[in-house]
Amino acid sequence: MTTQQHKGVHIFHTSFGKISAVKESGVIKAKSIRYARSERFKKPEPVEYIGIHEIPEKTPVCPQNVSPLLDRLIQKTDVEKFQPDQSPQFLSITRPEHFNDNEKLPVIVWIHGGSYEIGCGDLPTSDPSVWVKEHNIIVVSVSYRLGLFGFLGGDEERPANLGLYDMIAALHWIKKYIHEFGGDRGNITLFGQSSGGDAIAHLMISEGVEDLFQRAIIHSAPLGFRIRRQDMSLEFFRKTDVLKDESDPLKMVEGYVNFLPSFRKYGLKTSMPFCTQYGFPPLCREEESLEKWKENAGKVDVLIGSNHDETAFYVKTAQQGIYTYLPHKILNTIVRKTTESIYEKPAKIFAENYAAGGGNIYQFSIRSTLKNNYIGASHCVDLPLIFENKEAWKSAELLKDVPWEYIQENGKKLRALWAEFARTGAISEYSERPEILKLRKV
Template sequence: MTSNHKGVHVFETGFGRIIALKENGIIKAKSIRYAHSKRFQRPVPAEASASDIVFPDKTPVCPQKLSALVEKMIGATPVENFEPDESTQYLSVTCPDNSKENEKLPVVVWIHGGSHEIGCGDLPTSDPVEWIKEQHIIVVTVSYRLGLFGFLGGSESRPPNLGLFDIIEALKWIKSYIADFGGDPENITLLGQSSGGDAIAHLMISEGVEGLFHRVIIQSAPLGLRYKRQKMSAEFLQKTEILKDETDVFKMMEEYGKYVPSVIKYGLKAAMPFGIQYGYPPLCTEEESVEKWKQNAKKYDVLIGLNNDETAFYLKTSGALNKYFGKGLGLKIMDKTVEKTTNLIYGTPARIFAENYAGAGGNVYLFRIISRSEYNHIGAPHCIDLPLIFGNEAAWKSSEMVKNIPWKYIHENGRKLRALWAEFARTGKINDHSERPEILDIRKVGA
């Protein structure tokens, strides 16, 4: 590692000379292309560059439709800072500016959520600066293909699981080059939330990942929606066949939404019409999946869990539902519905996963984030873990989800949670005597 003038840092790596931003004790190498792809084809690793690798003016992002709910609950997306790119294989490396010579820091790889349909590795709400400053770790954020481009397929011309293949290529890149940034290639933890957690759980049983990571932190993965998706995926694939050769990606994004209502008949799983598909590379069949996780139980340390009121994010924020279920008996019905759907989609599958894993000899912790704040009427909904893990008060200013919660409360609980998650990333363990935030219930399973 060599430093230039203030504001710029140069990494001399085996991949090339990478120009990074340096500010407030943090160094960030932004939007490094780790692979290329053509539409509906597997990614091809990017070759080392003979010229300087410079961060782009705008952040590349997979073409997508903005979610009105996400814009309301999490915050407005700064679209002016993003550039749509159908070949969305980019990653960013953020590390502390005070690393010692030859120091090997633990590496956390962030796999973002968004129903395999929306999102990006480099959003302000998941900027890891606070976490890195507090815990002296390296965080790599990964972008990959989504929606029609990455998580729908089932034919020779439109193969499934391309988003998973993208992430695997990112992990190969990280394994090869992270030491040039001061990271330890033998201590890599994958961290994923929502569909990102779903992707990580399935990377654990994917082909071609041997030695690429060592631990996983799975937050709010909708594992209850992973079953018997084949018919729904096949129908959605057939309905969107008309769009496969469309050159205007914005038109593709506008048009595919017309076909989503046709899969509502498949029940709760239709809430996430895009997803991983069993029986196609790099995955086994659905029937083989549980046994595969058991077989791999001693390979990876696991920290898995959820927020106590996940589905309140969708149900308690609906104006139409609140009209009828916002108070009295209606509110009791709403609370019971949130409890049941949270456990069905997130809670029970996470517990069963953890118990199976521990029973097969794996090291696994199970957690639940509980709302103990009188400020928050919707409890601990989906995505409440994001401000806890990443902080960044300014990025959450327009969030409906946290607007009545004092930031000091979020920061104090978040600081303790970040310390625990970093402890797990370093060692694969959480000490019984480590300080816990009041909002966290956690236990080692099978201990």
């Protein structure tokens, strides 16, 4: 029988309401559940009861510009499948189809990346179905405000860090209701990649997150971009003031792009114009951040790391500009130096500081072991390993030199280790490692 023939409907009867879900491929997916609402530039207000939830025809997303780079390297965006929404506080729950009603499953909360500017929680390239089936876990995928709506502020009229507040609202919802979907609300792991990983690191030192999660898996967080951003953010905030009252949110996101060239004076971090902002709630001042992580080290188990060739994603795939004319050897040097400064060294500092505070923390690195893989283990190459979905990744230029069997073999072992960490907060020395992985307890 085909997957289609196995498709069906499942209803979760919860205190939040009747939640419609789809049964397919051995999992149940309850998609696009609204966990909060917000007005433009206002904090999210929790939704306490929804009545009857039906899965919408289109996936709601924060208004955003389509990225030509991601379209080419990962997956072409079919805009017809998405519905822009200025209040994009939705989450999706994926759980095994067959389960014991008395069983409480580990919960992994997926915080997507995209430079705090693009993406959503519910994409085919982050479909957790295989992982959920293999390891009897629940994955909750969270969408939140991005860009101008969620990660650029500076006063009471346009507060900073609204996207972080959305994530905190989602975590409160999960803590309150996930047991009604079979989840263990005492065993919640945050998992994020790129800006999603950076957000998780900052949730660890945010106000109002006590007991909302027990573990954190942080992939490819650009922690080198988190510091000394205030001048750039303030200038960006002031220049975009002319856009704040624009009635059409899509015109807002089209409009801010015009200001980006003027920020090149701020160096590499210009490539991520939006970010969490220190000195504004729920965060501390920048100079207090390392000490805050050390103080909180006993509260959350952490698994942090990156890919060996992170910036090859940008440097070696450029279709215009200086990188297209440089020799291979020089490109490799640029990739190594920038990967070290943006990802590796900041993660090492984070891990050693956290361990010094008594925290339980592991650090990892993912490398390519293929001889003819020009791009290597670049940014995002870890995603198909965790979210195995051949159909979604089949046209990704990122994987053009990578046999799918290589992804499957290494991904299965990596998913097992990450599920072990989510379940227990530890990874046994005797658990099988994929050949691409270096892992150490700090």
